[in-house]
Amino acid sequence: MARFQFNFAFIAFLITTITLTTNPRALSSDSESDSFSIIDFDSNLLFHQDYSPPSPPPPPPHPPSASCTDDLGGIGSIDTACQIVTDVNLTRDVYIEGKGDFYIHPGVRFHCPNFGCSITINISGNFNLSVNSSILTGTFELVANNASFFNGSVVNTTGLAGDPPPQTSGTPQGLEGAGGGHGGRGACCLMDKDKLPEDVWGGDAYSWSSLQEPCSYGSKGGSTSKEVDYGGGGGGRVKMTVKEYLVLDGAVLADGGSGGVKGGGGSGGSIHLKAYKM
Ligand SMILES: *[C@@H]1O[C@H](CO)[C@@H](O)[C@H](O)[C@H]1NC(C)=O
Ligand SMILES: *[C@@H]1O[C@H](CO)[C@@H](O)[C@H](O)[C@H]1NC(C)=O
Ligand SMILES: *[C@@H]1O[C@H](CO)[C@@H](O)[C@H](O)[C@H]1NC(C)=O
Ligand SMILES: *[C@@H]1O[C@H](CO)[C@@H](O)[C@H](O)[C@H]1NC(C)=O
Ligand SMILES: *[C@@H]1O[C@H](CO)[C@@H](O)[C@H](O)[C@H]1NC(C)=O
Ligand SMILES: *[C@@H]1O[C@H](CO)[C@@H](O)[C@H](O)[C@H]1NC(C)=O
Ligand SMILES: *[C@@H]1O[C@H](CO)[C@@H](O)[C@H](O)[C@H]1NC(C)=O
Numbered sequence: 479m480a481r482f483q484f485n486f487a488f489i490a491f492l493i494t495t496i497t498l499t500t501n502p503r504a505l506s507s508d509s510e511s512d513s514f515s516i517i518d519f520d521s522n523l524l525f526h527q528d529y530s531p532p533s534p535p536p537p538p539p540h541p542p543s544a545s546c547t548d549d550l551g552g553i554g555s556i557d558t559a560c561q562i563v564t565d566v567n568l569t570r571d572v573y574i575e576g577k578g579d580f581y582i583h584p585g586v587r588f589h590c591p592n593f594g595c596s597i598t599i600n601i602s603g604n605f606n607l608s609v610n611s612s613i614l615t616g617t618f619e620l621v622a623n624n625a626s627f628f629n630g631s632v633v634n635t636t637g638l639a640g641d642p643p644p645q646t647s648g649t650p651q652g653l654e655g656a657g658g659g660h661g662g663r664g665a666c667c668l669m670d671k672d673k674l675p676e677d678v679w680g681g682d683a684y685s686w687s688s689l690q691e692p693c694s695y696g697s698k699g700g701s702t703s704k705e706v707d708y709g710g711g712g713g714g715r716v717k718m719t720v721k722e723y724l725v726l727d728g729a730v731l732a733d734g735g736s737g738g739v740k741g742g743g744g745s746g747g748s749i750h751l752k753a754y755k756m
Contacts, residue, residue, distance in 0.1 A: 594640020635714025637735020708741030
C-alpha cells in the first residue's frame with residue numbers, strides 16, 4: 479500500500495514536471511487574479527532581471543591603522559595590547575590592524591552611529607568585548623586569534639546599512655510603506671484591489687554576495703509620506719574570522735530597522751562567522 483502510494487505520488491510528480499517543462503505558463507495560467515506569481519514578475523520590466531551579479535570590484539587598499547591612543551583614546555598599542563576603557567564615538571570608518579590584543583572594557587560603548595559606517599579590527603592577538611559593552615556600526619569586521627563576547631555585550635548593526643549594490647535599489651518604490659527586500663522581494667500589507675501587484679510589492683531582491691559568504695546590507699523600507707522618510711533602515715553586516723576560539727555570550731544583530739506605523743521595516747543584513755571552534 480505504502481509502495482503504491484509512493485509510486486502514485488512519483489508519477490504525479492513526473493506528470494507535473496512534464497507539464498511544467500512543456501508548458502511553463504501552467505504555473506501562472508489560471509487568471510489575472512493569480513498575478514502575484516513570481517513567474518509573471520520575472521518577465522516584468524519593473525523587476526530587475528539580472529540575478530548573476532558580476533564579481534565585485536577588488537576592495538580598495540586599507541588605510542593605515544588607527545592608533546590606539548591618538549585615534550581611539552585607548553591605553554597601550556595595537557601591536558602589544560590596546561585597551562579601550564572609555565566610550566568611543568566615531569564619526570567615520572576606522573581600520574585597526576596590529577600584532578597584539580584588543581580589549582573593550584566592561585560597559586564601554588564603541589560606536590559609529592552613521593549609516594554604512596565601517597569598523598574593521600584585524601589583529602593577530604585576541605579580542606574581548608567585555609560585559610555590557612557594545613559595538614554599534616553599519617559594518618563590523620573582525621579578524622583575530624581568539625575572540626570573546628561576554629554576557630550582556632552586543633555587536634549591533636541594526637538599521638545602519640549603507641548603500642545597496644548598484645544592480646538594484648532594494649528599496650520599495652511608491653508610498654505604501656512596504657518592507658525592504660533582500661534575498662526575495664519585500665512584502666506590502668496594503669490591501670487595495672484597484673492597484674496592480676507590482677505597485678504594492680516591497681523592495682526588490684538583491685544579492686551581491688553568495689550564500690556561503692553573505693556580505694550584503696539589508697535594504698530600506700518604504701515610507702508613507704513624500705516629505706518624511708519613515709522607512710526603517712536596512713540591517714548591517716557582520717563578519718568575524720577567528721583563528722582559534724570564538725566564545726559568544728553576547729548578541730550579534732543585523733536586523734532591519736523598524737519603520738514604526740508610518741513606514742515599512744528594513745530588511746535584515748548579513749552575519750558571517752568563521753572560527754576553528756565556536
Ligand atoms: C556621537 O557623535 C555624533 C556626531 O558627532 C553626535 O550626534 C552624537 O550625539 C554623539 N553621541 C555621543 C553618545 O556622544
Ligand atoms: C588583515 O591584515 C592582513 C595583513 O596584516 C591582510 O593581508 C588582510 O587582508 C587583512 N584582512 C582584513 C579583513 O582586513
Ligand atoms: C579576555 O577574554 C579571555 C577569555 O575569556 C579571558 O581569559 C581574559 O582574561 C580576557 N582579558 C581581558 C583583558 O579582559
Ligand atoms: C551588566 O548589566 C546588567 C543589567 O543592566 C547589570 O545587572 C550588571 O550589573 C552589569 N554588569 C556589569 C559588570 O557592569
Ligand atoms: C585561545 O583560547 C584558548 C581557549 O581558551 C586557549 O587555550 C589559547 O591559549 C588561546 N590562545 C591565545 C594565543 O591566547
Ligand atoms: C547574563 O546577563 C543576564 C542579564 O544581564 C543575566 O540575567 C544572566 O544571569 C547573565 N548570565 C551569566 C552567565 O552571567
Ligand atoms: C541596536 O540598535 C538599535 C538602533 O540603533 C536600537 O534601537 C536597539 O535598541 C539596539 N539593540 C541593542 C540590544 O542594543
